[in-house]
Amino acid sequence: MPAERREGMDHEHHEWSPISTRGKLSWPDNAKVALCVIITLEHTEWEAPEGSFSADQAGGLGLRPFPDYPRFSHREYGHRVGIFRVLDTLEHLNIKATVAMDTQTAEGYPYLVKHCQDRGCEIIAHGVSGTQMISGKMSIEEEVDFIRASLDAMKEATGLAPRGWFGTDYGESERTPGLLRQAGIDYLCDWVNDEQPYPMTGGLVALPTMLEMDDLFAMSNRRVEIERYCQSLKDGFDVMFRDGGNNGRLMTINLHPWLVGQPFRIGYLEEALAHIMGHDGVWAASGSEIIDWFRSNPPA
Amino acid sequence: MSLPPHRVDYSPIIERPPIKWPNGERVALWIAPNVEHYEYMPEQYGPRDPWPRTPYPDVQQYSYRDYGNRVGFWRMLEVLDQYKIRACVSLNLAVLEHFPEIRDAMVERDWDFMSHGIYNTRYLYAYTEEEEREFYRDNVETLKRQTGKQLKGMLGPAISGTIRTPDLMAEAGLIYHTDWMHDDQPVPINVETGKLVSVPYSIELNDSPLFRVNYEADYFAEICKRQFDQLYKEGAESGRVMCIALHPFLIGQPHRIKYLDEILSYIMSHDGIWQTTADDIADYYIENYYDQAVEHAQQFKV
Numbered sequence: 001m002p003a004e005r006r007e008g009m010d011h012e013h014h015e016w017s018p019i020s021t022r023g024k025l026s027w028p029d030n031a032k033v034a035l036c037v038i039i040t041l042e043h044t045e046w047e048a049p050e051g052s053f054s055a056d057q058a059g060g061l062g063l064r065p066f067p068d069y070p071r072f073s074h075r076e077y078g079h080r081v082g083i084f085r086v087l088d089t090l091e092h093l094n095i096k097a098t099v100a101m102d103t104q105t106a107e108g109y110p111y112l113v114k115h116c117q118d119r120g121c122e123i124i125a126h127g128v129s130g131t132q133m134i135s136g137k138m139s140i141e142e143e144v145d146f147i148r149a150s151l152d153a154m155k156e157a158t159g160l161a162p163r164g165w166f167g168t169d170y171g172e173s174e175r176t177p178g179l180l181r182q183a184g185i186d187y188l189c190d191w192v193n194d195e196q197p198y199p200m201t202g203g204l205v206a207l208p209t210m211l212e213m214d215d216l217f218a219m220s221n222r223r224v225e226i227e228r229y230c231q232s233l234k235d236g237f238d239v240m241f242r243d244g245g246n247n248g249r250l251m252t253i254n255l256h257p258w259l260v261g262q263p264f265r266i267g268y269l270e271e272a273l274a275h276i277m278g279h280d281g282v283w284a285a286s287g288s289e290i291i292d293w294f295r296s297n298p299p300a
Numbered sequence: 301m302s303l304p305p306h307r308v309d310y311s312p313i314i315e316r317p318p319i320k321w322p323n324g325e326r327v328a329l330w331i332a333p334n335v336e337h338y339e340y341m342p343e344q345y346g347p348r349d350p351w352p353r354t355p356y357p358d359v360q361q362y363s364y365r366d367y368g369n370r371v372g373f374w375r376m377l378e379v380l381d382q383y384k385i386r387a388c389v390s391l392n393l394a395v396l397e398h399f400p401e402i403r404d405a406m407v408e409r410d411w412d413f414m415s416h417g418i419y420n421t422r423y424l425y426a427y428t429e430e431e432e433r434e435f436y437r438d439n440v441e442t443l444k445r446q447t448g449k450q451l452k453g454m455l456g457p458a459i460s461g462t463i464r465t466p467d468l469m470a471e472a473g474l475i476y477h478t479d480w481m482h483d484d485q486p487v488p489i490n491v492e493t494g495k496l497v498s499v500p501y502s503i504e505l506n507d508s509p510l511f512r513v514n515y516e517a518d519y520f521a522e523i524c525k526r527q528f529d530q531l532y533k534e535g536a537e538s539g540r541v542m543c544i545a546l547h548p549f550l551i552g553q554p555h556r557i558k559y560l561d562e563i564l565s566y567i568m569s570h571d572g573i574w575q576t577t578a579d580d581i582a583d584y585y586i587e588n589y590y591d592q593a594v595e596h597a598q599q600f601k602v
Contacts, residue, residue, distance in 0.1 A: 005394050020374045172357060192367060212555065
């Protein structure tokens with residue numbers, strides 16, 4: 001449906017709310033910036049099922065005909081090597097990670113589930129695979145089944161019902177936030193439109209990610225160099241830290257271990273995160289910790 | 301030669317009578333924030349798909365742009381205010397209806413507004429003559445109702461148009477069109493009735509084409525300063541126009557904003573700048589140079 005010309009948003013998922021008119025959001029210990037680092041662990045299928053949709057950018061050599069050994073294995077690097085580098089970097093800086101994991105990773109790599117849990121990561125849901133996204137092409141039955149299968153598999157693999165959802169390729173239909181809420185999801189990371197959490201219709205809370213700070217968007221889609229990405233993380237933090245003195249900010253950084261976990265890149269990530277964590281007034285927390293705080297301490 | 305379809309007479313800049321800005325300034329500087337709204341579920345009308353990444357909705361790209369209205373606009377505003385910039389907004393007019401706080405912030409600052417269509421997801425390409433005529437009527441009426449201002453110009457919605465666009469703009473009482481990237485000075489556009497000029501906009505000094513690929517804001521600052529230096533030098537002989545085009549969802553990102561400050565700090569430290577709007581540039585040019593330019597161009601006709 002084309003937009004109707006009236007005050008507010010042209011959809012029902014959240015209210016219009018310019019940051020200039022909001023009450024003050026205060027973080028624990030009066031932190032100026034809450035830092036949420038999300039690690040996306042997604043499995044690239046040899047062949048996605050017929051009828052499924054993906055907006056995935058290939059990166060590297062681009063999309064190639066089947067069988068695409070370089071693409072498949074480039075992604076697999078994250079599960080075999082990159083994840084451990086990224087987790088070491090975060091742990092070294094006392095940053096708790098939130099891992100967005102798809103069900104094919106959860107079911108196919110039990111080692112990684114246990115490893116992430118042992119290291120204190122929060123695991124949130126990330127659909128079925130890196131090669132199937134929710135889209136407006138899905139019927140409601142397909143979408144309900146997709147969400148249910150994903151959440152059931154995550155509960156089975158991790159022992160816990162995931163509280164957060166981050167869609168593969170930020171994929172949604174018009175129904176997705178409502179269906180996720182009905183399925184028991186508490187917070188949603190797909191909407192990249194803010195620097196604070198905000199309430200969505202029906203009880204979900206948005207934990208907005210920052211598309212510009214997503215390593216895949218920056219380095220694979222836009223092809224920004226790692227040095228420049230590192231500088232953007234530092235510059236972006238500095239301004240959010242300044243602005244967070246008036247009204248608390250949420251900085252989310254979404255990372256893909258196959259990409260930022262490459263040996264030549266990891267040092268730049270460490271440099272940027274060390275810069276951030278070198279400030280007093282940064283609260284590095286998991287998605288659930290941030291959302292729990294936001295629900296109990298709404299902007300006033 | 302002139303550009304098809306013979307809308308603009310050829311006129312080499314080195315042969316033109318000099319332009320003098322109102323107080324002898326060298327450069328007319330206008331800042332054009334693109335204040336936009338992209339629809340969540342647009343209807344594709346014509347050849348361009350508003351959201352080509354995925355089936356609709358594309359929540360990633362939709363919310364990326366919505367960030368501009370929720371957060372980026374307000375951060376950009378702080379910097380523009382610091383340099384007392386009176387901006388000329390490239391405006392999706394429905395923003396005035398959807399987001400009154402943004403409307404009020406712009407009206408309070410006495411900014412000027414050129415149309416950028418109604419939504420950035422509704423392009424002109426497939427409009428019939430009557431649909432396009434109705435489009436301008438809606439544009440003019442909406443701006444008047446929401447801001448009290450008379451609409452004078454347009455950057456087509458997402459820079460789209462039809463072959464009839466300049467004629468229909470002029471018929472609706474508009475005096476300038478900024479879709480033409482062909483000059484460093486205003487230039488008459490041939491239309492059936494009235495007078496229409498181009499005012500130089502930029503798809504070079506523009507955060508949108510730069511930041512969708514691998515340029516970053518330090519480069520943007522560097523090219524804006526170099527562009528200014530060159531135009532400032534040339535402007536000593538004959539006035540030049542410089543436009544910096546911004547999008548709040550891009551320049552208002554926390555990692556970019558300091559570079560906007562750097563650009564304005566550099567440029568505004570110079571004397572001889574006419575910091576103005578496309579409305580005022582078009583008015584001044586039509587009043588003082590339009591007839592002369594039309595006549596001068598006759599000698600180059602072939």
